[in-house]
Amino acid sequence: xxxxxTKHFTDRASWFETDAERLLPDLYGAALxxxxxxxxxxxxxxxxxxxxxxHLASLQDRGSFRGWVFRILHNCFxxxxxxxxxxxxxxxxxxxxxxxxxxxxxxHQPFLLWWGSNPEQEFLDKLLREDLERAVDALPENxxxxxILADLQGFSxxxxxxxxxxxxxxxxxxxxxxxxxxxxxxxxxxxxxGLRSAGExxxxxxxxxxx
Amino acid sequence: MMxxxxxxxxxxxxxxxxxxxxxxxxxxxxxxxxxxxxxxCRSCYSRAEFHRLLHSRLAGLGRREPDPEFGARLAELVxxxxxxxxxxxxxx
Numbered sequence: 284x285x286x287x288x289t290k291h292f293t294d295r296a297s298w299f300e301t302d303a304e305r306l307l308p309d310l311y312g313a314a315l316x317x318x319x320x321x322x323x324x325x326x327x328x329x330x331x332x333x334x335x336x337x338h339l340a341s342l343q344d345r346g347s348f349r350g351w352v353f354r355i356l357h358n359c360f361x362x363x364x365x366x367x368x369x370x371x372x373x374x375x376x377x378x379x380x381x382x383x384x385x386x387x388x389x390x391h392q393p394f395l396l397w398w399g400s401n402p403e404q405e406f407l408d409k410l411l412r413e414d415l416e417r418a419v420d421a422l423p424e425n426x427x428x429x430x431i432l433a434d435l436q437g438f439s440x441x442x443x444x445x446x447x448x449x450x451x452x453x454x455x456x457x458x459x460x461x462x463x464x465x466x467x468x469x470x471x472x473x474x475x476x477g478l479r480s481a482g483e484x485x486x487x488x489x490x491x492x493x494x
Numbered sequence: 495m496m497x498x499x500x501x502x503x504x505x506x507x508x509x510x511x512x513x514x515x516x517x518x519x520x521x522x523x524x525x526x527x528x529x530x531x532x533x534x535c536r537s538c539y540s541r542a543e544f545h546r547l548l549h550s551r552l553a554g555l556g557r558r559e560p561d562p563e564f565g566a567r568l569a570e571l572v573x574x575x576x577x578x579x580x581x582x583x584x585x586x
Binding site for chain 1: 513514517518519540541543544545547548549551552553554555556557558559560564565567568569571572573575576577
């Protein structure tokens with residue numbers, strides 16, 4: 284029944300156009316932090332959209348479209364990285380064993396609460412968007428990807444495991460390590476920018492379970 | 495730090511679960527236990543609030559509207575691929 288098939292096809296195209304366009308700001312936001320520059324991020328999003336349509340028949344459930352497209356975006360990113368891997372300068376990081384860093388521990392001064400001051404809040408208020416972007420961009424790739432999916436895009440651990448095709452325990456450990464590294468980068472930025480004193484401790488101890 | 499208050503989780507246990515709590519990844523009982531602890535412990539509550547705020551700042555990086563030129567090119571790309579410019583999925 285060619286007429287029915289054509290209508291079905293047209294419906295799929297229309298549905299894809301609507302949902303893909305709705306997702307573009309999220310995809311572009313994630314691509315910017317993955318690629319770390321606008322030109323590559325735009326290419327990544329274009330690749331992901333093209334590949335998503337090409338492989339749309341493999342999508343089992345329209346309800347999982349967002350995670351499925353992010354998986355394609357990540358695969359496109361990995362493919363591009365592989366092609367330029369010879370130039371890669373990713374800092375190797377062990378996932379376990381390195382000491383966690385707690386930004387809260389560096390900032391918190393309980394007695395100031397009674398004085399009506401909140402140094403943690405003040406610290407966050409002084410951070411610019413570009414400070415946060417720089418800290419995320421500085422993360423090694425494995426940790427950056429998980430932080431992007433969890434903290435920037437709001438995916439659950441289960442969904443991240445599906446997007447990256449890794450065990451959920453690996454998601455937890457990479458997220459913990461990535462957040463710790465992110466907080467360390469923000470602290471170093473604060474010291475460099477003169478927001479905090481360089482004499483304050485930098486990164487030893489203070490594992491609070493959140494890092 | 496608070497410890498030993500009857501029926502209330504200890505700080506070290508609450509802090510161990512704090513990330514999963516804030517991420518909404520705990521089961522109902524654990525979530526409730528951490529919540530009770532935070533209601534009773536100023537120090538852990540402050541820590542949780544800090545991470546909530548940091549997380550909300552990070553979440554703000556997640557969406558970026560494409561600039562008009564790139565947005566137009568993307569919209570064109572979507573229409574192009576769905577209307578036969580790219581190999582298309584077999585209609586089921």
